[in-house]
Amino acid sequence: MAAPILRLGCAGRRCALAGVKGASRHRRGAPNGFALNEMRVQSSMAPRPVITAQKPRKGEHEWAPVVGLEIHAQISSNSKLFSGSQVHFAAPPNSLVSFFDASLPGTLPVLNRRCVEAAVMTGLALNCRINKKSLFDRKHYFYADLPAGYQITQQRLPIAVSGILTYGVCEGNKRNQIITKTVRIKQIQLEQDSGKSLHDHPQSQTLVDLNRAGVGLLEVVMEPDMTCGEEAATAVRELQLILQALGTSQANMAEGQLRVDANISVHHPGEPFGVRTEVKNLNSARFLAKAIDYEIQRQIYELENGGEILNETRSFDSKLGCTVPMRDKEGKQDYRFMPEPNLPPLVLYDADSLPAGADSQQVVDIDYIRERLPELPSVTRDKLVQQYGMLPEHSFTLLNEVGLLAFFQSVIKETRAEPKLVTNWVLNTFLGYLKQQNLTVSESPVTPSALAELLTLLDGKVISSSAAKQVFEELWTGKGKTAAHIVSEKQLGLMQDQEALEQFCQAVMEQHPQVVTDVKNGNLRAVNKLIGLVRKATLSRADPTAIRKILEKQLSL
Amino acid sequence: MTAGDIVKITVSAGLKQGQITPTELCQKCLSLIKKTKFLNAYITVTEEVALKQAEESEKRYSKGQSLGDLDGIPFAVKDNFSTSGIETTCASNMLKGYVPPYNATVVQKLLDQGALLMGKTNLDEFAMGSGSTDGVFGPVKNPWSYSKQYREKRKQKPLRANEDSDWLITGGSSGGSAAAVSAFTCFAALGSDTGGSTRNPAALCGLVGLKPSYGLVSRHGLIPLVNSMDVPGILTRCVDDAAIILGVLAGQDPKDSTTVQDPVKPFVLPSLTDVSKLCVGIPKEYLVPELSSEVQSLWSKAADLFESQGAKVIEVSLPHTSYSIVCYHVLCTSEVASNMARFDGLEYGHRCNNDVSLEAMYAATRREGFNDVVRGRILSGNFFLLKENYENYFIKAQKVRRLIANDFMDVFNSGVDVLLTPTTLREAIPYSEFIKEDNRTRSAQDDIFTQAVNMAGLPAISVPVALSNQGLPVGLQFIGRAFCDQQLLIIAKWFEKQVQFPIIQLQELIDDYSAIIENEKFASVSLTQ
Secondary structure, eight states: OOHHHHHHTTTTSOOSSOEEETOOSOOSSSOSSOOOOOHHHHHTTTTOOOOSTTSOOTTSOOOEEEEEEEEEEEOOOSBOSSSSOBOOTTOSTTSSOOTTTTTOTTOOOOOOHHHHHHHHHHHHHTTOEEOSEEOOEEEEOOOTTOTTSEEEEOSSSOSEEEEEEEEEEEESTTSOEEEEEEEEEEEEEEEEOOOEEEEETTTTEEEEEOTTTTOEEEEEEEEEEEOSHHHHHHHHHHHHHHHHHHTSOOOOTTTTSEEEEEEEEEEOTTSOOOOOEEEEEEOSHHHHHHHHHHHHHHHHHHHHTTOOOOOOEEEEETTTTEEEEOOSSGGGOOOOOEEOTTSOOEEOBOTTTOOTTOOTTTOOBHHHHHHTOOOOHHHHHHHHHHHHOOOHHHHHHHHHSTTHHHHHHHHHHHOOSOHHHHHHIIIIIIHHHHHHHTOOGGGOSSOHHHHHHHHHHHHTTSBOHHHHHHHHHHHHHOSSOOHHHHHHHTTOBOOOOHHHHHHHHHHHHHHOHHHHHHHHTTOTHHHHHHHHHHHHHTTTOSOHHHHHHHHHHHTTO | OBGGGSOHHHHHHHHHTTSSOHHHHHHHHHHHHHHTGGGOOEEEEOHHHHHHHHHHHHHHHHTTOOOSTTTTOEEEEETTBOBTTBOOOTTSGGGTTOOOSSOOHHHHHHHHTTOEEEEEEOOSGGGOOSSSOOSTTOOOBOGGGGOHHHHHHHTTSOOOSOGGGGOBBOOSSSHHHHHHHHTTSOSEEEEEESSSTTHHHHHHTTOEEEEOOTTTBOOTTBOOSOTTTOEEEEEESSHHHHHHHHHHHBSOBTTBTTSOOSOOOOOOOOOOOOOTTOEEEEEGGGOOTTSOHHHHHHHHHHHHHHHHTTOEEEEEOOTTGGGHHHHHHHHHHHHHHHHGGGOSSSSSSOOOSOOSOHHHHHHHHHHHHSOHHHHHHHHHHHHHHSHHHHIIIIIHHHHHHHHHHHHHHHHHHTTOOEEEEESSSSSOOBHHHHTTSOHHHHHHHHTTTTHHHHHHTOOEEEEEEEEOTTSOEEEEEEEEOTTOHHHHHHHHHHHHHHHOOBOOOOTTTSTTHHHHHHOHHHHHHHTOO
């Protein structure tokens, strides 16, 4: 039921894509427009220098920054939280709007079971206590993309509380040490998303798209257990992986499916927390880390220079790389919460409380969902370490890059090469190429099968390691040729003919008597020089190990 | 001849036997709507829709494929129920010109039974009022103002100078629906009941007014006043008609999560012959000083009637009754403030010409769109919901509401089957008298016997009992256990039969009234038993 029907309800004079003049203030709760595609930037975020906020400067008090997060994750569901309209990103404006979404008088909310299940799954994955009874509330504020004048949320009694999220931060000189940290989850609540306002400043108009109005959100509230931008960004990344593993949210920050507000304050250790500011609408992990670190530094600077921190809402200006106060007074407005009278309490069951003969379509059973939870990222990482003898930090990298784990697993499946070799190639060569060209895994010109074939050749000593690099380069820029094809075309295969190789060795020794003498005089390093010369003579097609064997035999070492 | 004689069976039997066709019946009603236009009962008359539906109904009858008792029966709907393709105004500037794209569930259910929609009836703006005097389309006049019974009594008294201001109010807020049924322009009408808005005008217009249990009938499409108390109400000329309508409307609606899931059986009303096993409670707190002596005496007689027929009649106590009005005020205005937030001029309804800024547009739109009563309630409600006031007002009011509901529970748990109370303090008063007090005062006074029922979600029915000394109807209210609507209706039917309330005589209102009433076909449909 889309815009055309909606227009009927407008007495034919105005559609939901309403033009509102002069509505140009900042927006609360959600980004105004489309975010830049930050996914790939974010993946390279891990090896950033640790910020210096915690480190006291000489002769100064030590400052302890405190960071808490409120994260809105759009629930991955076919229809909206309280209406039957579909959920799609980038559908034509106002094409996914039911009578309820447009707040036609007399319409009532009907809770989407799928959204409830998604909230329970997420709660369980974050080690929360699931409330068997939760309530819905109305939160009031006037805005053009909030048609009812209130948002239905769970302010008093949310669906899940008291959880823990564990995440790993890289530390050490080479940033190859994973330190496990935790952040407490205060609560997870179900709520409605708002529509989108597109401000057309030159014409002083605001265009409203209600496609997003009423889409289900999970608001995850994290306690202020973090101390810097990197921790926050890493915790958000871990949450993102969990949501994606559960399938409860696509959690794509670029598409606004994951949006983060950060609460930031600084104080001296042992003293009460400082006044906090809220930085809103952070829609990339990189900006999140930057905004938090900037805000911490700003607050310290303010306080050290006799200023004071206002309890205010700020936004992050990604161009200037700093936070600025949001000028509207919305942050301080009274939301006049009240119970949503049209929704009875949301009651969940477990194996013990499930009424006999209950229709499984009518009830949500927490235990049933718990038993069917998919594998979580932490378990996947442990398995990688155990199964393939991989370093923990490698398992983190594999999961952090979108699609990289699946790529790795496909290669493993199709190659005879050792897992260590595969890990090495996927994380260094393959990922290196992607990063260099700013591509995602799915955009890679090299398929898992092609890499698998290459690694099989390398593992079977058909080609040398350096030849393999050359083949990979060909595959990357390639014209659809297979690794074997490239090897034969460029004659990159290792010499398999023992006699021919022996002849090469003999010839090199004859041509370089001085080096042979050096070896015989006990300079064993000179052997390496001979090996290099043989390889050069074979145009790098010989396996150095095989050459060494022959040389050692011929020199009777 | 009594109102109770206008039984549904006669109407539908007439249709079935072909004594009158749906089109003829529809035209009779349309003609009466025109003749009684000055009552201001209807905001919109859907003549074309009704005639088209009548035509279809007629085809079904001719094929012997009638959809049931309601096929071809004219009904009216209060103008706060959404009707697809038909303007729905809530008697407010805010919704003038608003045409909903969907039908309220209750409207759809009646249409599905083949009933004919005659039009949308007048009300207080957004159903906020107890007189049907505060709508943007003007006040509704009580048909009894023009009845032979009332006029005859008045001749003994000196007439007032300004005869025009002498007409009586219908009560409200469903006054248009009540006037429509009372003036024979339809056989049933939907009202809404949040604090008594169906029962109050039913009592003042000599009709049966049923407020079903909260959760029994879908609210989907009813433009809300107070979601947690609103119930679609039914106004008819007899209890059996109300039962038939309720049978059609009741049941779970997937579009209203507050409707009960238990399957609902059709409401067949056996005639009660023996009330000796019945326990009737008389709440002592309802004997208030403002209660007119006449109503009090009729209430007392009704209690005696039950007792004389063998029922156990006992005095009971609902100790928190006196807190009901103030509690209702807080809860009602709070929900109103919230529910009215959507009327911002953006998606539908009125929008002002001011486009200086979004905020200025909101403010001007809402100032122009709502009357003082609505704006006043929004203001109070937002005050009660402020963070600093929420605990002291809203939470406390909710607690009091629970106490009021518990009062009823205690009484019913003690073995009482039904409560018998007055519906209103007195009979209908003249408009000129009514407007001496403001809307808030009137609402607080007039809802006194009806409102606690909405807080508790119980079923209640107002049944006309007798004419007052002035020749005006007086109604009494029965309150039942939650979801025992059928038992309530059975008792009401028994009572209705005992009291033999007289039919309204509108000869002086409609010049050819007797021709209509005595018209052979019409009479055989609506007046013979």
